[in-house]
Amino acid sequence: MKKLLMFPLAAAMAAAVCAQPLPSAPSGEKPESAPSEINTGLAADANHPAPPPLLAAQQDTPFSVKALFSSYKPSIYQVRTINTATGQKTSIGSGFVIGDGKMIATNYHVIADAVNKEKHEIEYISTDDREGKLRLLAVDVVHDLAIVAADHDLGNPFKLLGGIPEQGEALYALGNPGDLGFIIVNGINNGILQKSARSRILFSGAINSGMSGGPTVNKGGEVVGINVESQGNDIGFLVPANHFADLLKQAEAGAVNINETIADQLIADNDKYYAPFFKNDWKKATIGHYTVPTELGGDLRCWDVSPQQELEDLAASESVICQSDRVTYISGDTQVGRMGFVYSNFYAREPMPTARFYHLYSREYRLPYEMRSRRDFGDFACKADFVSIGGKPFKTTYCTQPSKKFIKGDEAVSDLYLIAAQIGEKQQGFTITMMLTGIQENLGKRVMAHLLEQITWQQN
Numbered sequence: 001m002k003k004l005l006m007f008p009l010a011a012a013m014a015a016a017v018c019a020q021p022l023p024s025a026p027s028g029e030k031p032e033s034a035p036s037e038i039n040t041g042l043a044a045d046a047n048h049p050a051p052p053p054l055l056a057a058q059q060d061t062p063f064s065v066k067a068l069f070s071s072y073k074p075s076i077y078q079v080r081t082i083n084t085a086t087g088q089k090t091s092i093g094s095g096f097v098i099g100d101g102k103m104i105a106t107n108y109h110v111i112a113d114a115v116n117k118e119k120h121e122i123e124y125i126s127t128d129d130r131e132g133k134l135r136l137l138a139v140d141v142v143h144d145l146a147i148v149a150a151d152h153d154l155g156n157p158f159k160l161l162g163g164i165p166e167q168g169e170a171l172y173a174l175g176n177p178g179d180l181g182f183i184i185v186n187g188i189n190n191g192i193l194q195k196s197a198r199s200r201i202l203f204s205g206a207i208n209s210g211m212s213g214g215p216t217v218n219k220g221g222e223v224v225g226i227n228v229e230s231q232g233n234d235i236g237f238l239v240p241a242n243h244f245a246d247l248l249k250q251a252e253a254g255a256v257n258i259n260e261t262i263a264d265q266l267i268a269d270n271d272k273y274y275a276p277f278f279k280n281d282w283k284k285a286t287i288g289h290y291t292v293p294t295e296l297g298g299d300l301r302c303w304d305v306s307p308q309q310e311l312e313d314l315a316a317s318e319s320v321i322c323q324s325d326r327v328t329y330i331s332g333d334t335q336v337g338r339m340g341f342v343y344s345n346f347y348a349r350e351p352m353p354t355a356r357f358y359h360l361y362s363r364e365y366r367l368p369y370e371m372r373s374r375r376d377f378g379d380f381a382c383k384a385d386f387v388s389i390g391g392k393p394f395k396t397t398y399c400t401q402p403s404k405k406f407i408k409g410d411e412a413v414s415d416l417y418l419i420a421a422q423i424g425e426k427q428q429g430f431t432i433t434m435m436l437t438g439i440q441e442n443l444g445k446r447v448m449a450h451l452l453e454q455i456t457w458q459q460n
Helices: 009-019 065-075 108-116 241-253 258-278 354-364 441-453
Strands: 076-083 088-098 103-106 120-126 131-140 145-149 170-175 183-192 201-203 215-217 223-230 236-240 284-287 290-293 301-304 315-323 328-331 334-336 339-348 381-389 392-408 411-422 428-440
Touching (some): 065 076, 065 088, 065 183, 076 103, 088 170, 108 131, 108 328, 131 241, 183 236, 315 354, 334 428, 339 354, 392 428, 411 441
Antiparallel strands (some): 076 088, 183 201, 215 223, 315 339, 339 428, 392 411
């Protein structure tokens, strides 16, 4: 039996992205209940007074952006990672004082180099050009958050809002874009993003490169969200501030093993994200002779990616790709959490010799995979088999690539790939490609098996 190769998933995904752009990368430079406050357990005192209230209702004068600027500028910092071998920065972002006045909140991706690379340190620069060292206290890679700290007071801590503000409320994003200095960007809260795997506030204002990690506040000066990324000129995304509640507890608890913490966070997030996948309310589509599961609501979306046919083509195909927008940033060359699958119906346009058809069929299908750093990931391990899908015979190849760093117990977070190609037909074939990255293998196998079990074949 001739070995069959698979449709390149990466190429199909690229085609889908062209059809409907996805949110851009994080904006660091390098890469309806009533709101309540997060209780940090740290009361204001003479050494750490609370920031002055700025709500118009609490003042004799109307709200003023100028007052906001002057009140909070001393508690905003540029956060950067430095390669100690060269003394130069590798990334910059923004941060703001929280907790006991020695802590700075920022995005994880701003300080990721200090976690993943040797000879990298974290530093701050104040708005009046004071510099100092920072140490890492806690990370939340799922929500792209981190807490770093100095050994001395950094300023008045911001107050964190524990809920989501009303849609339409005016908000103000603070940060240091492009290493140009402290600025304020005004905009409107457009509510929590729908059909997204990540909790993000849609902000109608520009979150420019370098503003990542800075706070976005309401008129009362309370932090509503943390600047994280942008799409276009005037569309920004914020991580809701209530995600800092657990991170503050972690920071106050003391030192942790960062890699073990990240593994715990990835596994817990996977368990939560994939739980709905085992329900049977999937949308279905018919491609060729096969009825296949496609969308399940939320962030999983499908597009047609059928290649354009030329008159001289001997064979044709119809292809559909389904993928989620879920991506967790680990480092510049490692993002995990992706889920995608491709269905492709391949057939002869005119009858041809079987050997000729299989020659064309095998040329079109290749195993997709992401090249990972051998420093962080182990070798591929693949296994071929013959199985029945929808009552028809398929040749399958299943591959795993485990992480060397993110392990909980004896289970590593891994990348999983599955290719399946129908065999036994003379003038047609059907292929299924699946990719899951940054997932525990037992869970990934269950997800793949559940999808395949829902595929049925019928005579047209």
